Structures are given as C-alpha cells and as structure tokens.
Amino acid sequence: MEIEKHKKRHIELHQKLNELIVDFICYTGALPSKTKLTELMSWSHEQTTNPTEEDKKNGRRNKKKN
Numbered sequence: 868m869e870i871e872k873h874k875k876r877h878i879e880l881h882q883k884l885n886e887l888i889v890d891f892i893c894y895t896g897a898l899p900s901k902t903k904l905t906e907l908m909s910w911s912h913e914q915t916t917n918p919t920e921e922d923k924k925n926g927r928r929n930k931k932k933n
Contacts, residue, residue: 887911894919 868876888899891907899907 890914 888907891897891902891910892899895910897906
C-alpha cells in the first residue's frame with residue numbers, strides 16, 4: 868500500500884474507533900480509562916446481533932442499569 872493511502876486509511880480507522888467509543892460511552896456510561904479492551908470489543912460485537920434500542924424521546928441510547 869502506498870504511504871499516502873496507508874495514512875488515509877489509518878485516519879479513517881481512527882475516526883471509526885472514536886465513533887465506536889462515543890457510542891459505547893453513551894450506552895454504558897463507562898469511561899474508556901476504566902474499561903478493558905475485551906469489554907469494549909464484546910459490547911461492540913453484541914451490538915451487531917442485538918443492538919441497543921434508541922430512546923425515542925431524546926434520540927439517545929438508554930444507559931445500562933447496574
């Protein structure tokens with residue numbers, strides 16, 4: 868892969884990772900600094916088969932209840 872294409876691809880990947888982390892925080896309320904990578908990945912995988920329902924009133928995800 869050419870250097871410029873490689874850089875562009877990593878920029879795209881970082882943007883997607885940021886989006887995933889924001890989604891995780893909005894749903895769980897968990898801080899990335901207090902979350903294991905395996906927890907984030909497991910949650911993300913679960914969203915592919917059993918997505919979190921949106922709160923129709925405000926468009927935000929319901930936070931996980933502890």
